[in-house]
Amino acid sequence: MSGFDTTQSAIFTPRSGPLSRMVDWVIRHPRMFVFLMVLPITLWLGIVYIGALIALLIQSFFSIDEFSGIVVREFTFKTYGELLRPYNLDIILRTISMATAVTIAAAVLAFPIAYFAARYAKGKWKALFYIGVMLPLWSSYLVKVYAWKLVLAKEGILTWLFAKLHLTWLLDGLLSLPVIGGNSLSVSYTGTFLVFLYIWLPYMIIPVQASLERVPGALLEAASDLGATPRQSFRMVLFPLALPGIIAGSIFTFSLTLGDYIVPQIVGNSRLFIGQAVYTQQGTAGNIPLAAAFTVVPIVIMGIYLWGARKMGAFDAL
Amino acid sequence: MKKILKGCASGLALTAATAVPLSAADMMTELGAGEGTVSIVAWPGYIERGETDAAFDWVTKFEAATSCKVEIKTANTSDEMVALMNEGGFDLVTASGDASLRLIAGGRVQPINIDLIPSWSRVDDRLKDAPWHTVKGTHYGTPFMWGPNVLMYNTEVFPEAPTSWNVVFEEMTLPDGESNTGRVQAYDGPIYIADAAMYLMAHQPELGIESPYELNEDQYAAALNVLRTQRTLVSRYWHDAFIQIDDFKNEGMVASSSWPFMVNLLKADGVPVASTIPSEGASGWADTLMLHADSEHPNCAYQFMEHSLNSNLQSDLSVWFGAVPSVPEACTDGSGMQTAEGCSENGLDDFDRIKFWQTPVSSCESQGTCVPYYRWVSDYIGVIGGR
Helix, strand or coil: CCCCCCCCCCCCCCCCCCCHHHHHHHHHHHHHHHHHHHHHHHHHHHHHHHHHHHHHHHHCCCCCCCCCEEEEECCCHHHHHCCCCCHHHHHHHHHHHHHHHHHHHHHHHHHHHHHHHCCCCCCHHHHHHHHHHHHHHHHHHHHHHHHHHHHHCCCHHHHHHHHHHHCHHHHHHHHHHHCCCCCHHHCCCCCCCCHHHHHHHHHHHHHHHHHHHHHHHHHHHHHHHHCCCCCHHHHHHHHHHHEEEEHHHHHHHHHHHHCCCCHHHHHCCCCHHHHHHHHHHHCCCCCCCHHHHHHHHHHHHHHHHHHHHHHCCCCHCC | CHHHHHHHCCCHHHHCCCCCCCCCCHCCCCCCCCCCCCEEEEEECCCCEECCCCEEEEEEEHHHCCCCCEEEECCCCHHHHHHHHHHCCCCCCEEHHHHHHHHHHCCCCCCCCCHHHEEEEEEEEHHCCCCCCCEEEEEECCHHHHHHEEEEEEECCCCCCCCCHHHHCCCCECCCCCEECCCCEECCCCHHHHHHHHHHHHCCCCHCCCCCCCCHHHHHHHHHHHHHHHHHHEECCCCCCHHHHHHHHHCCCCCCEHHHHHHHHHHHHHCCCCEEEECCCCEEEEEEEEEEEECCCHHHHHHHHHHHHEEEEEHHHHHHHHEEEHHHHHHHCCCCCCCCHHHHHHHHHHHHEEEEEECCCCCCCCCCCCHHHHHHHHHHHHHHHCC
């Protein structure tokens, strides 16, 4: 019986040459085509990215032998116990408080700037706004931090300015406060906070501006037509609509502050932040398990944070 | 100048110092022709070929004379050095006291036949048999550079050099009539605990501390208490040499543990500072040029070791780095820029008062069981954090 052989009755005869054959084969197998396209990305995410994270997680379940200082490759929660010792908890709480403070301040500061840019700036002014916000990002991060160290120093520009304005009492008053005070701005939490705020502010302004631009002006007009005071229309119309943008920005400012280890080393009172603790533990102490456990903290915090942010629609504004 | 981290590098492997080192029989007995290249793992700034500053060059002449091309791999911490040497492929390393014994114990470096290095006789007698490169009478390298951690002070505040480290350890009124609170600094590496222990050796002899790097629980607790008091005086600990320089210029700092390197740079900038080694002594570092066990270019390496002792290297490097040459003649023989005054300023005459950095280990010589480095790290974090 002579059946109708589909493979033989193709309209075109197979072309010769390995490349042409390969191309034909890929075209006939669209699923394989998709697979091949996705493979590199999957490998990158899977091995390089997730794989590294998993290796890190595994490390954190090892422990260091107290006497010889050698890493014991056995599953244990001992390292996490160590993480909860008071001086390590201090580091975690200190970092989270700083990240929270920086995020809130960045949101408060960014909102009016972004609002102006989104509502009033046109043409040239808009370009100027973008340059103004982005310009700090073009220069080296280290140069900016060192520059701030000089600005905040005891014999620096700010102190001089306060003295010229006869406001030295104000600065001294601020520095004499417990916790946030210190010998000078550059060796206090206030200084660290200011530098963080400066460095990460653009990451807040841009998403807030993007979300504000998408709020229809008609909504605000309608609110005022219906008798809402400016305060009311801000609270009940503008702010809720801009919230996803603020949350998107806060993801940046919060996570970047959480992981930074350069700023607190150059400006601050030498008390460690999580990033520095990781650096010290793995670099000088050779305590890789504890360093890994420290790294898990921001991962967990950011996991919870992102989950909450998603619920509030932050990713619609990205 | 990340000399900074050298002393506080990991103490991990040193505890394994029981491994059998290569025997003296494995060392080279004669030199052959150069292999055309030699690769060196070094601290930044240690091997200069005039690229950073044309005046500082101790490689070009060596390459011309021996036709051994020098390849440099810089490392910023002792850990990195040990890791690179473990990886292999290098000939020489400028190992500090806390890395050198680890390298010997791990069998990563080979014994040196000092008969093949004519200039060995020029080496400072005090360094020839130093315990950080000599094990059971076998030499594992040629001394390279050493230096103290000095007390830097502002000469306007202290018309006379402070005679004790107490200016950075205890609250007091300085000669200018103001308190030292907020005006002194300390090093932020855990190895600094040894400086506190050294202070206690002089002021609380009843603790019975024999070496500041070998502390039992009581001695260790006492040292931490000294550092807790210090925390109330220190606004910011120094970590990076250039940040300390900036703090002395702009932050009103008047006294701190420091290196001759920073003292020289500040003086060059016209800042009124000077340095001293107070009555309690000082901690310090000493580096050794060591040869990899599987070196592929041992002849060139031997030639470089000879070169390191018999050229402008010792003299010029000691100026460049603010260190002390391992060849005392280098201070006076005019081979480079160093002078007798420069050498004594960098600490030449204070050798006996320096306790050279070594990694604290749990099985220590002076008293059996000591607090290991691993705990120094976490406890020093605690002290700086205010606990």
